[in-house]
Amino acid sequence: MPILTRPTIILTAAAYLLVVILIGIWAARRTRSAKDFFIAGQNIGLLVTALATMSAAFSGFVFIGGPGLTYRLGLASLFICFPVSLTAGLLCWVVAKRLRLLAEVRDIYTVPDAIHARFNSRSASGMAAAAVLVGTVGYLGAQLKALGILIEAIFGTREFLGEWSLAAAMLIGLVVVLFYATAGGMIAGVYTDLFQGALMICAAVAVFATTLSIGGGLENMARSIAESDAFGPGHLDPLGSVPVFTAMGFFFIFTVGTLGQPQMLHKFLMLDDPRKLKWMPMIIGVTQALCILIWFGIGLAVPSLVATGRLAPLTNPDDASMLFLLSFTPEILAGLVFAGILAAIMSTADSLVNIGSAALVRDLPMALGRKVTDELFWGRVAVVAIAASAAVFAYIYGDLIALLGTFAFGTFGAALGPVLAIGLNWRRVTAAAATASITTGMGVNLVIEFLMRQTIFPGLAKPPLLAGVLPAAIALASSFTVLFLVTWLTGRRAPSTIDDDVQLVMEL
Amino acid sequence: MCRRLSLVFLALASPLTLGLSLIPGPIPEWIFSIVVTAFPMALIAIAIGGRSGPGARGPALLAMLVFFEACVVGMLVFRGQVLDATWFGGLPPAAAIQVYGLFLAPLLPVALLYALTFDRFELKKDDLDRLARYRRPRGGG
Numbered sequence: 001m002p003i004l005t006r007p008t009i010i011l012t013a014a015a016y017l018l019v020v021i022l023i024g025i026w027a028a029r030r031t032r033s034a035k036d037f038f039i040a041g042q043n044i045g046l047l048v049t050a051l052a053t054m055s056a057a058f059s060g061f062v063f064i065g066g067p068g069l070t071y072r073l074g075l076a077s078l079f080i081c082f083p084v085s086l087t088a089g090l091l092c093w094v095v096a097k098r099l100r101l102l103a104e105v106r107d108i109y110t111v112p113d114a115i116h117a118r119f120n121s122r123s124a125s126g127m128a129a130a131a132v133l134v135g136t137v138g139y140l141g142a143q144l145k146a147l148g149i150l151i152e153a154i155f156g157t158r159e160f161l162g163e164w165s166l167a168a169a170m171l172i173g174l175v176v177v178l179f180y181a182t183a184g185g186m187i188a189g190v191y192t193d194l195f196q197g198a199l200m201i202c203a204a205v206a207v208f209a210t211t212l213s214i215g216g217g218l219e220n221m222a223r224s225i226a227e228s229d230a231f232g233p234g235h236l237d238p239l240g241s242v243p244v245f246t247a248m249g250f251f252f253i254f255t256v257g258t259l260g261q262p263q264m265l266h267k268f269l270m271l272d273d274p275r276k277l278k279w280m281p282m283i284i285g286v287t288q289a290l291c292i293l294i295w296f297g298i299g300l301a302v303p304s305l306v307a308t309g310r311l312a313p314l315t316n317p318d319d320a321s322m323l324f325l326l327s328f329t330p331e332i333l334a335g336l337v338f339a340g341i342l343a344a345i346m347s348t349a350d351s352l353v354n355i356g357s358a359a360l361v362r363d364l365p366m367a368l369g370r371k372v373t374d375e376l377f378w379g380r381v382a383v384v385a386i387a388a389s390a391a392v393f394a395y396i397y398g399d400l401i402a403l404l405g406t407f408a409f410g411t412f413g414a415a416l417g418p419v420l421a422i423g424l425n426w427r428r429v430t431a432a433a434a435t436a437s438i439t440t441g442m443g444v445n446l447v448i449e450f451l452m453r454q455t456i457f458p459g460l461a462k463p464p465l466l467a468g469v470l471p472a473a474i475a476l477a478s479s480f481t482v483l484f485l486v487t488w489l490t491g492r493r494a495p496s497t498i499d500d501d502v503q504l505v506m507e508l
Numbered sequence: 509m510c511r512r513l514s515l516v517f518l519a520l521a522s523p524l525t526l527g528l529s530l531i532p533g534p535i536p537e538w539i540f541s542i543v544v545t546a547f548p549m550a551l552i553a554i555a556i557g558g559r560s561g562p563g564a565r566g567p568a569l570l571a572m573l574v575f576f577e578a579c580v581v582g583m584l585v586f587r588g589q590v591l592d593a594t595w596f597g598g599l600p601p602a603a604a605i606q607v608y609g610l611f612l613a614p615l616l617p618v619a620l621l622y623a624l625t626f627d628r629f630e631l632k633k634d635d636l637d638r639l640a641r642y643r644r645p646r647g648g649g
Contacts, residue, residue, distance in 0.1 A: 082606065082611040085613075085614040085615040085618060088619065093556060094552060104636065218597070219599070222595075222598060222599055222603070226590050226591055226600070233588075233591050233600075236600055243537075244584075245540060248545075249544075255547070256544075256547050259551070277626070278626040281619040285618070285619045286619070289612075289615055296607075421551050421555075425555045425558070426515065464530065473544075474529055477522050477523075477525040477526045481523045481526060484518070488519075501639070505639070508639075
């Protein structure tokens, strides 16, 4: 039943969106310079930065894609989100501090800027910009697909548009994202994230409590899943329902790969005082842990409801969240969660469009030794091009949101993770090694994904990987391997190209 | 020492991870699981092993490594034991290790370790003053 027939949900969502729009209008007036636009004037406090980082990491991927993946793969899928207990600390220890300190001595607005500062290499920063662009298309695609599914649920388009429903809903979502991305700035984005993040935490905890109540407690839900024919005991076995390489591959990608996520790293550049990083892992970690309760709760509740015959088996696992919220939660809570999910998708999409646009009209031309004269005009053109490409890619990709998100997360992680994690902490890494590592991470992920999915060239062999091995994990390991190998080959001959200020940042 | 060891580990573990992805069987699965679990700890060791060394963070990091590896080995050992095993906290043993061990248990200790050692090891009072001497606006880095 479409939500249109439930006015409480519509009213709650509308009230929430009105607050978000008002924050946007207030904040947009404060955007006066490029520094404001790209890094919110580097004037954002601890709580806002932490919640904005959390919101950038969590989006349609966590709230819609995650429960869908748990419905399909079982508890193995939780290796994607459970590393949050470690990743916030990992991020701050390994990358965030040096990235933020670089912004103390240089005008660093983007991750490619930081890579240029560290390696004094246009080829390294250019490849980083290309990787940001590729990953952005994938990640934005996941947001647009999640938005399409949300719009389908709200307006019930599947009933009258049939197989074209998702395409039409994604098109509507694309238009909304383009409007939001054109009107909103980064200041608006981060303050919206603060409000949205707080709401998502409350909604996630409330929905988790509801799942426990509906399912009759954790053990009851777990036993009904394990004893059912539809799912079976393997569904509750973290290393049993899928190959170990898949489960631990998720862990690998979503811990180490976090170090290369520009949509998160970008937020650290906005922090007004580097000393405030002290409590960053605590706030990010705890808020992320509270938010993923919604994934864990719905991910267990829906299979349990299907197992006990209270819900029909899902034809599309991505519908798990929608179905649960519409069928089993109070309307006011459903309205808040829907509005929160919508805002989460929009803010992440806005953030990605901003980063992708900067890569296309700023970072890539700079790497080629050129400067775009009318950055504002071409920036807007880039926004449209990136968003349209992302929508087409997501529609053609034809898989679950979480798997699309895994591909995009993997692209960012494999291309940028090793070069930032090792390169910012070890002086021997050369520009050639950085360039080779970024190229390898991006290239391997793209080539393996293409070979595994393509049907255009029947004669083209599939990669000789074991069942369940994730392309992104191979790409990440390849990127590390190449980084060390090329450093070893070129390190002794290459003169040090690290400037004094960057060297000091690396020593601190 | 800790830093150098971590660099050597990562340099060897990366191609090893690649190679293991091509070999079927339980032994490569175990090695893969143990190696990728050590990756984040090795990266932290490289990051904190600079200026003044890991200090008090060294033993804590080692404890983290042992704890995470124990969780992963536990999940591998209890693989396939669901309905016939003793449940803990409403979940079968491997799932309980995943939820309570891997997810919940390290959350506060990791964040507290970072916060409580920050002023002494991460960013000292005079570090920002030293950086201020180099501050120079330079578009695009």
